[in-house]
Amino acid sequence: MRNESEVPLTDTPFNIPVADRLKRLPPYLFGRINKLKYQKRSAGIDVIDLGMGNPTDAPDPLITEKMKEALLDPKNHRYSVANGISNLRKEVAGRYFRLYGARLNPDDEVIACLGSKEGFSHMCLALMGPGDTAIVPAPTFPIHAYSVMLASGNVIALDVREPYKFLENVVYTCEHLYPKPKLVVVNFPHNPSGTCIDQDFYVELVRLAKKYKFLVISDFAYADICFDGYKAPSFLATPGSLDVGVELTTMSKGFSMAGWRIGFCSGNREMVRALATIKGYYDYGIFQATQIAAIVAMRHCESAVQAIAKEYGERRDVLVEGLNRLGWDVERPQAGMFVWAKIPEPWAEMGSIDFAMKLMEEAGVAVSPGRGFGEEGEGYLRLAIVENSQRLRQAVRAIGKCLKVEQAPAA
Ligand SMILES: Cc1ncc(COP(=O)(O)O)c(C=O)c1O
Structure with a gap:
């Protein structure tokens, strides 16, 4: 079982300690966000989940x-x-x-x-x-x-x-x-x-x-x-x-x-x-x-693999263009299932964990805070392009509304 709390694992019954190797693990930084996501979902609130690289498409x-x-x-x-x-x-x-x-x-x-x-x-x-x-x-x-x-x-x-x-x-x-x-x-x-x-x-x-x-x-x-x-x-x-x-x-x-x-x-x-x-x-x-x-x-099924890659490419375009129209400065990745987005001003100083919590709480969009990937990830968010293009457009609109910025017209 993963240690979902932010508190490190310590003892088991009778105060018998877990192995030292478990104690070497740092706290799980996605815990707070996941907890809020599950709370929202159990309350019947729609969450657009761009948190994990977990494909939503069916196999061939x-x-x-x-x-x-x-x-x-x-x-x-x-x-x-x-x-x-x-x-x-x-x-x-x-x-x-x-x-x-x-x-x-x-x-x-x-x-x-x-x-x-x-x-x-x-x-x-x-x-x-x-x-x-x-x-x-x-x-x-x-x-x-x-x-x-x-x-x-x-x-x-x-x-x-x-x-x-x-x-x-x-x-x-x-x-x-x-x-x-x-x-x-x-x-x-x-x-x-x-x-x-x-x-x-x-x-x-x-x-x-x-x-x-x-x-x-x-x-x-x-x-x-x-x-x-x-x-x-x-x-x-x-x-x-x-x-x-x-x-x-x-x-x-x-x-x-x-x-x-x-x-x-x-x-x-x-x-x-x-x-x-x-x-x-x-x-x-x-x-x-x-x-x-x-x-x-x-x-x-190699053609199905090519088709899914094409689909991810289209989703990448929707998300990158959408965020850039909100005034973000996001690069277009050449591969993978993620958009790695620099947190725009004035939000960067909030820290990626609190900013991701804000997007979750106010926009209903789950993303991964860069800090969850180590200190080098601070200042960034990772957004998985696992939802379809329509849901990604919806996510961009919700983020814009939450940050009170209008999307610039499409180029
Ligand atoms: C870099 C990287 N390696 C490995 C995995 C795990 O893949 P698998 O489902 O094959 O265990 C992931 C999944 O997100 C990943 O991002």
Whole structure:
């Protein structure tokens, strides 16, 4: 269970303390906003929820039909294999080759996970321990830091909004920290800031990994959601990447299958094996019917992925243009499911948490405060483009009304 309050977890019955690793977690900063959202919803008040990157669109009917069929087959109700069934791993390797030209051996370079978040967390548990340090992106998608902390490792969060500066800071850290960082986590397209990179970034990252001897985890959750002809590069398409790291991908975003809990960790075989070892102890794999439906999804539903990316692109335009017509200064992200919006004057000094509370209370729009992604996120809001365009227009009107500003006419 997540600690939803702002008070850190302490003791259990009989004053028996929780493990120290739980006490290392900072308070959950989205708690207050979530509480208000649930209160409003239970009072029957409509909330436009742009808080979480939780898709509201249904998966392609081919996927759900296959799921229904697989559900009726009794043999799919047994424990499945912890690594994912062989045809699923082959499909993942096939998709990597089709989309990125990356060659993976499905036998030992691909493993299925209960969502990429599970794969990421358990990979950190497999790699990190007391005294080990990981560099993670800042602003920080919380699990990138918390998984390392839960594994008793130390975190250095480096700003990724200028990606090549990030690499310079990785070099600086490697040259000045002893022991050197063991792991560098990257996440492009980046949640929350929407920062994107080109393939050359990974060429340099692989070179640095080999020079300074660190491992790499690339969280590629938003691989499928790119706009305006941009194609997010895969870390695994970089020569030498299989020697130093792995990449996490997911069916949650591009295939709108977030609740199904299916993702993948692919790449360096020793790292994949370390994750497989941990998973072999902790779980019995993904529901087999889900795995079968996922095979069909990857084999036959690429056009649905492109259609959903187009839809997110249109929503991005509606939200960015709408906020800019309110006088905000919001950049158009090239990929991902979020608009990362600088809080306009005179509201910035209120702080992102209180400003997000105001939007929730007075406009009925739920957004994530930038501060929830670490200090580097202060001064920003993250708005997920998960509601349809009409609801996004409604959200912009409600925000304008709450801040008492008129929308400028459309250009
Ligand atoms: C950067 C990033 N990684 C991983 C995830 C989790 O994805 P999954 O549903 O595959 O666990 C998310 C979900 O929001 C995300 O934003």
